[in-house]
Amino acid sequence: MTDLHGFELLRDEFIPELNTRARLYRHLKTGAELLSLENDDENKCFGITFRTPPRDSTGIAHILEHSVLCGSRKYPVKDPFFTLVKGSVHTFLNAMTYPDKTTYPVASTNLKDFYNLVDVYLDAVFFPRITPEVLKQEGWHFELPAPDAPLTIKGVVYNEMKGAYSSPDGMLYRYSQQSLFPDTTYGHSSGGDPQAIPDLTYEAFKRFHETLYHPSNARIFFYGDDPPEERLRKLDEYLSQFERSEPSSQIELQARFNAPREFEYTFSADEDNQKGMVMLNWLIDDNRDPTVLMARDLLSYILLGNAAAPLRKALIDSGLGEEVVGGYESDLLQQTFSVGMKGIDPANAGQVEALILRTLAELAEQGIDPETVAAAFNTFEFSLRENNTGSFPRGLVLMLRALGTWLYDDDPIAPLRFEAPLAAVRAAVANGERVFERLIRELLLDNLHRTRVTLRPDPEHAARLAAAEQARIDAFAATLDDAKREALVAETQALAEWQQTPDPPEAIAAIPTLRLADLDRAVKRIPTEIDERGGARLLRHNLFTNGIVYLDLAFDLRALSPHLLPYVPLFARALTEMGTATSDFVRLLQRIGRETGGIYAATMTATDIVSTAPVGRLIVRGKSTVAQTTELLRLLSEILLTVNLDNRERFRQIVLRARANKESSLVPAGNAYARQRLAARFAPAEWADEQMGGVSAIFFLRELEQQVQHDWPSVLADLEAVRAALINRRGLVANLTLDADNQQAVLPMLTAFLSELPDAAYHPAHWPVRSVAGGEGLVIPAQVNYVAKGVDLHALGIRPSGAAMVVLRHLRIDYLLDRIRIQGGAYGAGGNYDRSTGLFITTSYRDPNLLRTLDVYDEMATFLRETALDPATVERAIIGTIGDMDAYQLPDAKGYTALVRYLTSVSDEYRQQIRNEVLATTPADFVVFAEAAAALRDHGQVAVLGSAEAIEAANRERPGLLTPVKIL
Known part of the structure; x- marks a missing residue:
């Protein structure tokens, strides 16, 4: 490599376990670091990560993660992320907010597509158009459609987190982390507490990006078989536009407790549910030595890793609860360990704690069964050597593993090597050292930095949250005179107009995309x-x-x-x-x-x-x-x-x-x-x-x-x-x-x-279908809804071709997400047609609306009939559909896919027919599918999972729409 394009090479090593060459660089002008992994994996991966410790629970890091993907300097459209999705064959495309970092990874097996993704993401994170409208849409805003309309709070992240805070499991982990770190960034909710999100101001929002989304605060990652020098060149094009800075992103160490602490919270449940949860939590330390981390990982598996694990078994056998929760967390600056139970009587939280401590003491004193230890070693080694990351690209998993040390200014390559740390721990055990017994004593039993978090069911919890939200709304409403109300109505209407105004064609055309000529016309076959x-x-x-x-x-x-x-x-x-x-x-x-x-x-x-x-x-x-x-x-x-x-x-x-x-x-x-x-x-x-x-x-x-x-x-x-x-x-x-x-x-x-298996007569049984009239309202204690509507197209004589896959992809991104997520404030929406059954079903996710969402479903036919589509839009939809069809798979997944195809009579010839129909999709096919959308409108049936209040309100407005069925 002759030209380093503004980078200096810090390290150059080969990792035999991964058959990978690892190079660590620093950008000379800005100090940005790059970990470049070179190997023969065609599933190329890129990621850029910023250390983003929040200083409050307004969800600032999470909302910014959403917002930087809402248009940038080079790609000035409202949502380049979804525009990019339409014309890409990516194998991964997302962004994630963690307690102390925000990461933007992409992956693709197509080199041209991969470079397109990298360029859009780099422009998005460094030069986003984060206007006030973006914060209102993705974060939160007061909404007043008319002077006499009810005032509400809307926003994608606001409703996403209302859903997250409706999950008792999520609350238990969130409160447990916060209990251990009362004085540091980990004591805040990085996702955002719905009660705090409306405290976020636009000025703080902008300042957070300007300070932390800077190359000097970036860890950049490449992986796969793309040209290594091209990685440096592409990065320098962006990084060289900045000067070095000293962003304030350091994470403080939590001071140690001198005695355990106890906390109790409530979650939403009805009078019939009296079962709670409890978690015992320990703050460990910030030691990032690979052998130490390996031993701690093994200990967690030994204690909790399966139904026979001694701590898990002791808890289940006690009958004090129904399921064990917890584990080792090494992805924070200071590591933690937690263990607890769901389905307990909250009055027995102390008994659960006592049992955990007693079991740990017995294991430390009497020793752990050598067979359990041997099984853990084999399980870990097999998993590490197999490197089976499922649907996640291998590169992404390695990036997250490297960040476990890299984010804290430690060696990013060390976590990628597993042979030496595993061998060291194995050798210590073989030499008779009581490795895991000692860890139990040092990390847990003798560790006073411990908390007990108990969650108690409370039928009034949801009402209190609703009342708190309404109190905030009422307090704001009290500040509005007639002129301010009119101004807020104008703001609400302006936001809706901004959301509904199409992006200029030239801006959309600037988003890089593949062309049909870049795609394989033949299906990928699995040898069988x-x-x-x-x-x-x-x-x-x-x-x-x-x-x-x-x-x-x-x-x-x-x-x-x-x-x-x-x-x-x-x-x-x-x-x-x-x-x-x-x-x-x-x-x-x-x-x-x-x-x-x-x-x-x-x-x-x-x-x-x-x-x-x-x-x-x-x-x-x-x-x-x-x-x-x-x-x-x-x-x-x-x-x-x-x-x-x-x-x-x-x-x-x-x-x-x-x-x-x-x-x-x-x-x-x-x-x-x-x-x-x-x-x-x-x-x-x-x-x-x-x-x-x-x-x-x-x-x-x-x-x-x-x-x-x-x-x-x-x-x-x-x-x-x-x-x-x-x-x-x-x-x-x-x-x-x-x-x-x-x-x-x-x-x-x-x-x-x-x-040797039995050979007996076989007579297939008859399976019925559910015979239900009318809609169902499945009642759960949640602050959001999940709205489904579906119809059997085949029963109505409608049999869409393969082009329906293209149309549905366009509907999901350009229609459902636009109206249900962007305009409606839900977290997500989707639709699917199953050509084997004829079922066409649309759904929403973490949705503040119910009837409005059903109306959106019903208006799809009109949208398809009245929206003029240009060839470029159709081509993007085709490309994205082919990308979905050609999802990257590891060998075991390929074998399993071939099995499912065999069991369902999906031949390669049939798959080729569908692919041909997808590739031949024209604007006329979108109008044809309007018949299916009209069938959903006219004959569709409804099922809603949501709160009793939302279901009752829907029935008041449309009597008899939903028959309530209490689930929780």
């Missing part, structure tokens, strides 16, 4: 061979997996009677959490951790694209090294054939945890629950999915909890019936993802394993 082995169907995928065996066993849920379906997720957990004929569940989980890369089970439901029959599978997934295949198959056989279902107390714990987790997910995933509830009316597979994982599943778990207690024989009989019907090689589809050479070594063992 199909044969029979051991009496079962076997799919094999010849993919390089770095010597890891990925095995999926897809058992047919259609073998079950409908009344048994709600048991399936519980049975899936029971397979690894109930023990077997030869091992109790602790020993079983130790063996899984020590001898494999993991075993778990999950459900999958869909509709066959050809026959339209429902498809349902329990997919048991296992992975190991090739050398561990014998152990993996032995464990799978033992689990499937001899799982010990006759353990009432153990199963009761599984039921309690499942119910607690489902209930706590209602607010974070409300749109999914509303969509699921609605879809169950139309398609048998959707009905089955809702029975196993939706609102119906919550009702089932509550009833099952009582049945386990009072009629265990009947529950056991149902569980045995599930096992007898499911574990059957007739109807089983096995799925192996592994390179061809290693397949030859594995196949004989796999064939023998499959042949």
